[in-house]
Amino acid sequence: MVDSGGVVVDVESLSKTFGTLKAVDGVTFQIREGEIFGFLGPNGAGKTTTINMLTTLLRASGGKAVINGYDIRKQPNEVRRSVGVVPQEYTADEDITGLQNILLCADLYGLPRNDSRPHAMELLELVELQEAANRKVGTYSGGMRRRLELASGLINYPKLLFLDEPTLGLDVQTRSAVWRYIRMLKEEYRMTLFLTTHYLEEADSLCDRIAIIDHGHIIKIGTPDELKATVGGDIIAVGVAEAEPDISADIAKIPLVKDVKKNGNEYRIKSEVGEESSIQIIDLVRSKGLHVTKISLTKPSLDEAYLELTGRSIREEESNKMDAFKQRITMMRARR
Amino acid sequence: MAQQERAREKAFRAAPNLNKSPLHGLWALTNRDLIKWYKNPIQLIISLVQPIVWLGLFGKAFNIAALFTSQPGVTQAEIAAVDLGTFGTTSYFSYLAAGMLAFIILFTAAFAGMSVVWDRRFGFMNKAMSTPVGRGAIVTGKVLQSVVRSLIQAAIVLAIAVALGMDTANFSVFAIAGTFVMLFLMTFGLSSLFVMLALRSSDWQTQMAIINLLNLPLLFTSNAMLPVKIMPAWLQTVVRFNPVSYAVDGVRQMLLGSGSAAAAAAGYSVLAPLWVDFAVLAAFAAVLSVLGIILSWRLLSK
Numbered sequence: 001m002v003d004s005g006g007v008v009v010d011v012e013s014l015s016k017t018f019g020t021l022k023a024v025d026g027v028t029f030q031i032r033e034g035e036i037f038g039f040l041g042p043n044g045a046g047k048t049t050t051i052n053m054l055t056t057l058l059r060a061s062g063g064k065a066v067i068n069g070y071d072i073r074k075q076p077n078e079v080r081r082s083v084g085v086v087p088q089e090y091t092a093d094e095d096i097t098g099l100q101n102i103l104l105c106a107d108l109y110g111l112p113r114n115d116s117r118p119h120a121m122e123l124l125e126l127v128e129l130q131e132a133a134n135r136k137v138g139t140y141s142g143g144m145r146r147r148l149e150l151a152s153g154l155i156n157y158p159k160l161l162f163l164d165e166p167t168l169g170l171d172v173q174t175r176s177a178v179w180r181y182i183r184m185l186k187e188e189y190r191m192t193l194f195l196t197t198h199y200l201e202e203a204d205s206l207c208d209r210i211a212i213i214d215h216g217h218i219i220k221i222g223t224p225d226e227l228k229a230t231v232g233g234d235i236i237a238v239g240v241a242e243a244e245p246d247i248s249a250d251i252a253k254i255p256l257v258k259d260v261k262k263n264g265n266e267y268r269i270k271s272e273v274g275e276e277s278s279i280q281i282i283d284l285v286r287s288k289g290l291h292v293t294k295i296s297l298t299k300p301s302l303d304e305a306y307l308e309l310t311g312r313s314i315r316e317e318e319s320n321k322m323d324a325f326k327q328r329i330t331m332m333r334a335r336r
Numbered sequence: 337m338a339q340q341e342r343a344r345e346k347a348f349r350a351a352p353n354l355n356k357s358p359l360h361g362l363w364a365l366t367n368r369d370l371i372k373w374y375k376n377p378i379q380l381i382i383s384l385v386q387p388i389v390w391l392g393l394f395g396k397a398f399n400i401a402a403l404f405t406s407q408p409g410v411t412q413a414e415i416a417a418v419d420l421g422t423f424g425t426t427s428y429f430s431y432l433a434a435g436m437l438a439f440i441i442l443f444t445a446a447f448a449g450m451s452v453v454w455d456r457r458f459g460f461m462n463k464a465m466s467t468p469v470g471r472g473a474i475v476t477g478k479v480l481q482s483v484v485r486s487l488i489q490a491a492i493v494l495a496i497a498v499a500l501g502m503d504t505a506n507f508s509v510f511a512i513a514g515t516f517v518m519l520f521l522m523t524f525g526l527s528s529l530f531v532m533l534a535l536r537s538s539d540w541q542t543q544m545a546i547i548n549l550l551n552l553p554l555l556f557t558s559n560a561m562l563p564v565k566i567m568p569a570w571l572q573t574v575v576r577f578n579p580v581s582y583a584v585d586g587v588r589q590m591l592l593g594s595g596s597a598a599a600a601a602a603g604y605s606v607l608a609p610l611w612v613d614f615a616v617l618a619a620f621a622a623v624l625s626v627l628g629i630i631l632s633w634r635l636l637s638k
């Protein structure tokens with residue numbers, strides 16, 4: 001069933017056009033068995049549209065995708081049976097209880113009746129909703145509803161789970177609970193997860209690999225560390241007692257150092273591996289007879305990487321300055 | 337937390353075999369809507385108000401039959417003869433009661449599409465469509481819940497009409513069973529029609545407009561309320577193309593004996609022989625439900 005080489009999701013040039021809008025414009029990526037793969041992008045980037053195509057809710061306009069070895073166009077029912085989906089919006093029926101909702105899902109998947117009730121109760125316990133199981137969903141809080149959606153998405157014993165913005169609008173406590181469930185699904189049940197988010201810290205702390213998506217394009221795929229590395233490296237700030245002589249040229253010769261800027265008594269140095277370079281920098285400064293007053297090492301955050309990556313793509317693709325400005329505002333919003 | 341640990345151990349055993357029949361989940365979907373319906377009896381009560389008011393107002397208070405016979409010096413027997421010739425029964429109330437069965441079916445079936453719109457709005461439709469449940473089962477479930485609801489409501493209207501004095505001289509097990517088969521065919525066809533019209537819609541205002549656009553014309557271009565005899569010729573032609581007319585005609589023949597030789601002798605003519613009524617309704621139901629399922633494969637998507 002599972003593809004060779006442990007690739008459970010294989011997407012090639014997938015696209016979706018709504019009228020004239022290219023909501024998803026030829027995305028290509030692969031997800032390996034057992035990893036948490038994240039789509040990170042601002043509102044309207046095409047995250048939900050991609051998930052909808054992969055879970056067969058929407059017909060793709062172009063490209064192909066193979067999920068768990070099944071083609072999304074030719075074998076939609078096999079795809080549906082083999083994956084779990086936790087959509088962005090709430091889908092539970094408010095007029096019936098949480099348990100009834102999950103049992104309904106079990107019936108829709110065709111789970112045997114004698115299995116579905118105990119399994120539904122186990123899943124409700126897993127997301128700590130067992131006490132509310134027999135309450136109407138209309139009385140649930142937002143966090144409870146989100147957890148109910150998660151439990152419903154697991155009813156068919158999926159090996160691959162799609163989560164669309166699983167922590168959107170949740171308070172800090174519920175968000176960390178959802179993170180805990182997600183890690184548990186990966187680590188204890190060896191599930192593969194595909195999640196979308198526009199929270200940077202969420203992508204950073206949960207995902208093994210991230211694809212940054214904007215305007216329907218994947219800008220870059222990599223581990224969080226790889227993405228951060230695109231910022232150009234760690235930033236080392238070195239303060240010296242003496243403003244003269246300028247030793248920038250000597251510092252630039254140190255291996256791994258990529259860029260040096262001097263500002264009064266302070267040097268700002270970009271290095272591929274900050275820990276190694278900083279020691280060599282201190283040695284160099286001292287060998288020149290200068291005195292180090294302070295030193296700091298900053299690892300680039302995903303925030304910076306994201307801005308750098310999406311910002312660059314805008315400058316390359318769009319000559320219109322006003323457009324670029326608008327994009328930047330959108331990105332700032334997304335960064336919040 | 338300890339409980340959660342236990343749940344973890346059990347929750348991810350090997351998956352059991354799934355039922356892959358194309359109709360799996362059909363009962364679950366139908367039942368969901370029915371549970372929501374009977375848990376909220378207000379909806380049922382409100383939908384019964386209108387046919388009962390009609391029965392009371394036009395069937396009892398107005399005595400429409402008198403319009404045709406209110407000349408001086410007309411005997412009781414003559415009045416009965418005119419009624420029989422016009423309505424196929426001597427009781428206009430009974431005539432109207434049969435029409436009201438069609439009325440309640442029509443108005444319940446019309447809202448079958450509305451429930452599709454709500455499900456789309458509240459996200460449930462997306463959930464259902466991300467599962468392997470058949471698209472045909474989703475549509476058929478919507479049709480079936482409407483069929484069950486409208487037949488139960490029709491039974492209540494019939495019981496109330498009898499309590500208010502509907503003529504039961506012609507009632508028999510066959511007549512009542514036949515009536516419900518006829519009503520079943522009618523609601524199956526109409527529910528399929530309205531569900532079909534809602535397949536792509538997520539907007540309840542549009543849906544309301546569609547209901548109003550179809551419902552009243554379907555009702556008033558039929559023989560449900562008034563005898564075909566008194567209609568202008570063009571309208572009489574339209575009545576013949578309206579499936580509701582055949583259902584009402586069939587129900588009157590079975591429940592009121594309007595197809596009897598006596599009624600015919602008095603000048604009443606049925607719309608069609610009883611078997612033709614059944615054939616028309618069966619064809620109507622078959623065509624629309626098959627069309628609904630075929631369209632659901634093509635149109636039912638996000």
Ligand SMILES: Nc1ncnc2c1ncn2[C@@H]1O[C@H](COP(=O)(O)OP(=O)(O)OP(=O)(O)O)[C@@H](O)[C@H]1O
Nearest residue numbers: 018021023041042043044045046047048049050198
């Ligand atoms: N059914 C549709 N018809 C027309 N346009 C659509 C439709 N669905 C989505 N779009 C458009 O496609 C683009 C991508 O939408 P999508 O929902 O995939 O974004 P997203 O990345 O999930 O955003 P968000 O973070 O807000 O959920 C948007 O510009 C949206 O307006």
Ligand SMILES: [Mg+2]
Nearest residue numbers: 047048049088
């Ligand atoms: Mg989205």
